Structure formats: C-alpha cells, structure tokens
Amino acid sequence: MIGNDKLQRLIRGGRLATALALLFTLTGCWDRKEINDLAIVLATGVDAFPNGTVELSAQIFIPRAAGGGPQGNTGGSGGNSTGDTLVRKAQGRTIAEAMTRLQRRTSRHLFWGHSEVIVFGQEAAKGGIRSYLDFFLRYLQFREHAYVYVAKGMASSALDNQPLLERSSSEELREMGNLKLGMLVTLKKLTQMVEGDSQSAVLTVIEQVSQKQKNGTRQMTTSMKGLAILRKDKLVAIIQEPVTRGLLLIRNELETMTYSFSLAGLDGTASVNLLRARAHLSPVIAANGDWKLNLDVRTTGDLILNTTDMDNIAETFMSKARTAWAELLREDVESALERIQSKLKVDAFGFANHFRRRYPRQWAREKRDWPILFDKIKVNVVIQTKIARIGKSDLPQGIPEDEIRKK
Structure with missing residues (x-):
C-alpha cells in the first residue's frame, strides 16, 4: 500500500507535470501590438493627379501633445504638426501602394480602425471613386460607418487644419456631420448609392475658409459648401442653394x-x-x-x-x-x-x-x-x-x- 506522504507527493508531481505540459502548448501573445507601437489614424484623405498617381493622407494622433508634452513641428517628409495631430502623406500608382509607402515613412504601425472620416479630393472624385471604395471596404481596419466628404481642392489640405473649437479637423467634420447640415453619408451608404438602381450618389462638399483673428493672424476653418453630385462613381457637378435645399427635401x-x-x-x-x-x-x-x-x-x-x-x-x-x-x-x-x-x-x-x-x-x-x-x-x-x-x-x-x- 502507498503511504499518505508518498500519495501526496505523487499528486503534487502529477499536477506539476500537467501544468508544464499545458505551458508548452500555449502560444502566447506573439502577434500583439502595444499602444506605444501604433500610429492611430483619425481621418483619411485621397487625392489624384493628372499623371495617374494617387496620394493617400493620414491624420495621425500625437499622444505626447495630448498628454501635455512638447508640441510643434515633428519634422519628417510630408508631415506637419497641427496641435494634437499631424498629417502624413504618400503617393503611389494605386491607393494600396500609397499606403505601403506611407507606412515606410512612419516609425509606428499605422492603425486605421479609428479613422472616422474619409475625404476625397475634387480631382479624385472626378476621376471615379470605385477603386477607392473597393479598397476601403476590403481592408479590414476601415470602418463602414466612417463619414465621407468631397473637398474643394485637395483632401490633404482639408485634413491639415487645426480648428479652434474641436481637437482635430476629423472631430470637427464628424460633429458637423452629426448636425446634418448637409448629406450624412457613411462609407457603407455611399457604396449602396453607387451600386443602387439610381446609379448615383450625393456627398457633402467641404471647403477651407480663411478667417482673420484678433491678433491679425488668419485661421483656416472648415465650411460646408454645397453638395457633390456623382453619376455612378464620378463627380459631375457641385450644387449650391436653393438647389441643395430642394434635393435634400425630396430625399427626406x-x-x-x-x-x-x-x-x-x-x-x-x-x-x-x-x-x-x-x-x-x-x-x-x-x-x-x-x-x-x-x-x-x-x-x-x-x-x-x-x-x-x-x-x-x-x-x-x-x-x-x-x-x-x-x-x-x-x-x-x-x-x-x-x-x-x-x-x-x-x-x-x-x-x-x-x-x-x-x-x-x-x-x-x-x-x-x-x-x-x-x-x-x-x-x-x-x-x-x-x-x-x-x-x-x-x-x-x-x-x-x-x-x-x-x-
């Protein structure tokens, strides 16, 4: 017969062996990414040029600025600091190639899951946005409920702006969208409009307006300037009041x-x-x-x-x-x-x-x-x-x- 002491030792040994076996089967969090290794993107901009290249812009959150650390120009190609955010951009033959090049210029892993705003530049919208929609809906990190706008001029200029009331231009555009001053269109809704029976879409147009401050300097602010009419996926016109009021009324x-x-x-x-x-x-x-x-x-x-x-x-x-x-x-x-x-x-x-x-x-x-x-x-x-x-x-x-x- 086995004594009590020996039996207890066998039980403890068995438990230890089981624990070691389970330990070797655990893979661990080998693929985790710490928050300190991420560059969190708040807004995305797309511009197109006559030579066929695509420029992708990312408005990136600056954690040390938000935490009370030093602010100012962070330096680096294609990056400008605007308070709590900076804008980085890169070009490529396709938007996917532009994203790869943009990542090579950034010291942290670009995380697009917090991008709540997508802005198409006027020339990009004229050339057609179908390929961009395919990319945004296929790439897993982008939100289907991100708000979409068309910018008069360059989308990168619309993002590279620090508003007075909000922490970033992305937050400003999101709040203006919630006020429903124009068409509140998400990425998912835009795709449904383009692929729908009407084969058309309507987006709110934004424009950067310069306003003089008390100290004599000029501050760029974002203003909603009409609606963009797209036939299928291409911009054909930008309409103003009273046409915009009539269109919104008919569309409910x-x-x-x-x-x-x-x-x-x-x-x-x-x-x-x-x-x-x-x-x-x-x-x-x-x-x-x-x-x-x-x-x-x-x-x-x-x-x-x-x-x-x-x-x-x-x-x-x-x-x-x-x-x-x-x-x-x-x-x-x-x-x-x-x-x-x-x-x-x-x-x-x-x-x-x-x-x-x-x-x-x-x-x-x-x-x-x-x-x-x-x-x-x-x-x-x-x-x-x-x-x-x-x-x-x-x-x-x-x-x-x-x-x-x-x-």
Missing part, C-alpha cells in the same frame, strides 16, 4: 434649415425654423405608358422672426406666412428638378428605387432604359406647411401696440 434628408420670406401685401419679412419635413413619393405608370411621380411634402416649423406690422396670431398673418413658405419650398423643389433632372440628367433623388418597389415587373423590363425614362418623368408637387409655435411674444417687437394690425 432635410433637417437643419431656416427659411426667410416676404409676405404678400406686407412690408417686412418672416422667418421659420424647420422642425420636421416629410416628403412622400408615389410613382405612377399610366395606362399610356407614361411614368409619373406625385410628391407630397409636409413641413412644420416655428416662427422665429416677424418684421411686419401684423399681429403674429392673426389668422391673416398666419395664412400669408404658410402660403409664402410653401411657395418658397416649391421654388426649391422646382429648381432642384430643373438643374438635376433636366440639365445634369442624374437620378440623385432616388426615383428609381421607388419605381422598382412599386412596379417590380415593369422595372425589370425597363431598367436598362432608365436614363431615358428619368428625363421624361413628370413630377406633381403638393406642399403643405404648418407653423406650430410663434415664440415668446404674440406681438411684433419695436412697434407701438396701437399701430399693430390685427387683421
């Missing part, structure tokens, strides 16, 4: 907007802040083969300005305000249809999607002729407006009460 993308208008028979103006806007598109294929669309627009807003001499709550005033606002909205819609449908002939509105869902069989037969059909579609526009609130005062300010008209 209009959220942040203030309208000012004159009222018939009254001196002065009124302004309404938009609360809600809903556009309902009803496609119709008539018996004679004509393709039509009924557009029903319903908007609600708050009265925020009245410089007339009429009481805010007077029914005459409210009726005039609703009518004037509706006419302004109609002008926006008609200007968008005139410019985009009649002149550019690009289905930036997404009409094709509505016909495909309503008439799937007819769409399957006619979709190849969609460019011809789209140009001939008649759009019947009906607009209803509602003013929900009139503000803190019933009366227009700055006018004696006995001179205010009640009707």
Whole structure:
C-alpha cells in the first residue's frame, strides 16, 4: 500500500507535470501590438493627379501633445504638426501602394480602425471613386460607418487644419456631420448609392475658409459648401442653394434649415425654423405608358422672426406666412428638378428605387432604359406647411401696440 506522504507527493508531481505540459502548448501573445507601437489614424484623405498617381493622407494622433508634452513641428517628409495631430502623406500608382509607402515613412504601425472620416479630393472624385471604395471596404481596419466628404481642392489640405473649437479637423467634420447640415453619408451608404438602381450618389462638399483673428493672424476653418453630385462613381457637378435645399427635401434628408420670406401685401419679412419635413413619393405608370411621380411634402416649423406690422396670431398673418413658405419650398423643389433632372440628367433623388418597389415587373423590363425614362418623368408637387409655435411674444417687437394690425 502507498503511504499518505508518498500519495501526496505523487499528486503534487502529477499536477506539476500537467501544468508544464499545458505551458508548452500555449502560444502566447506573439502577434500583439502595444499602444506605444501604433500610429492611430483619425481621418483619411485621397487625392489624384493628372499623371495617374494617387496620394493617400493620414491624420495621425500625437499622444505626447495630448498628454501635455512638447508640441510643434515633428519634422519628417510630408508631415506637419497641427496641435494634437499631424498629417502624413504618400503617393503611389494605386491607393494600396500609397499606403505601403506611407507606412515606410512612419516609425509606428499605422492603425486605421479609428479613422472616422474619409475625404476625397475634387480631382479624385472626378476621376471615379470605385477603386477607392473597393479598397476601403476590403481592408479590414476601415470602418463602414466612417463619414465621407468631397473637398474643394485637395483632401490633404482639408485634413491639415487645426480648428479652434474641436481637437482635430476629423472631430470637427464628424460633429458637423452629426448636425446634418448637409448629406450624412457613411462609407457603407455611399457604396449602396453607387451600386443602387439610381446609379448615383450625393456627398457633402467641404471647403477651407480663411478667417482673420484678433491678433491679425488668419485661421483656416472648415465650411460646408454645397453638395457633390456623382453619376455612378464620378463627380459631375457641385450644387449650391436653393438647389441643395430642394434635393435634400425630396430625399427626406432635410433637417437643419431656416427659411426667410416676404409676405404678400406686407412690408417686412418672416422667418421659420424647420422642425420636421416629410416628403412622400408615389410613382405612377399610366395606362399610356407614361411614368409619373406625385410628391407630397409636409413641413412644420416655428416662427422665429416677424418684421411686419401684423399681429403674429392673426389668422391673416398666419395664412400669408404658410402660403409664402410653401411657395418658397416649391421654388426649391422646382429648381432642384430643373438643374438635376433636366440639365445634369442624374437620378440623385432616388426615383428609381421607388419605381422598382412599386412596379417590380415593369422595372425589370425597363431598367436598362432608365436614363431615358428619368428625363421624361413628370413630377406633381403638393406642399403643405404648418407653423406650430410663434415664440415668446404674440406681438411684433419695436412697434407701438396701437399701430399693430390685427387683421
């Protein structure tokens, strides 16, 4: 028989042998990358040149600047420090080659998983963005929900900017996108638009604007300057107001907007802040083969300005305000249809999607002729407006009460 002491020694020995065997089977974290070995990219820019080369720009976070360490120019080819970030860039025959060359110029491993903004330069957008989309969606580190913009001029210039209110231009662009001042388009949504039935896409355009500071220096700030219209994957036009307002309204993308208008028979103006806007598109294929669309627009807003001499709550005033606002909205819609449908002939509105869902069989037969059909579609526009609130005062300010008209 085995004694207790010997039995205990055997058990301990067996445990030790098992532990050693398990230890040799562990691979460890041999492929880990420490945070100190990473260059975290906050934003990505793509530019194209006439000789066919592609330039990839990366806005990189500077950890020592954010931690209170020394700031300033870090030196190195293609790198400029702008506060808590620097921009590095490299060129190649393809965007993949440019990324490889960019990595060779960086002492840390480039990590693209935090890139929340992608900016295409104007020339890159004109040449077509399909190859770039393929790369961004295929390379595992890039986020499908990164916001996408088109820059007037160079994308690298748009990234190489330190805003006053935000920590970086990438954060500034992300916050401006969340405000929905233009089209809020992610990388995934952009790909769906380009590959969709309409074969078009719409992106917000950004531009660098110089503003003079109190000390006499000039500070570059980012401003949203219209919308970029893409036929398939190529930029064909940049549109401005009022066409942009009409396009966003038809697409149900209009959220942040203030309208000012004159009222018939009254001196002065009124302004309404938009609360809600809903556009309902009803496609119709008539018996004679004509393709039509009924557009029903319903908007609600708050009265925020009245410089007339009429009481805010007077029914005459409210009726005039609703009518004037509706006419302004109609002008926006008609200007968008005139410019985009009649002149550019690009289905930036997404009409094709509505016909495909309503008439799937007819769409399957006619979709190849969609460019011809789209140009001939008649759009019947009906607009209803509602003013929900009139503000803190019933009366227009700055006018004696006995001179205010009640009707």
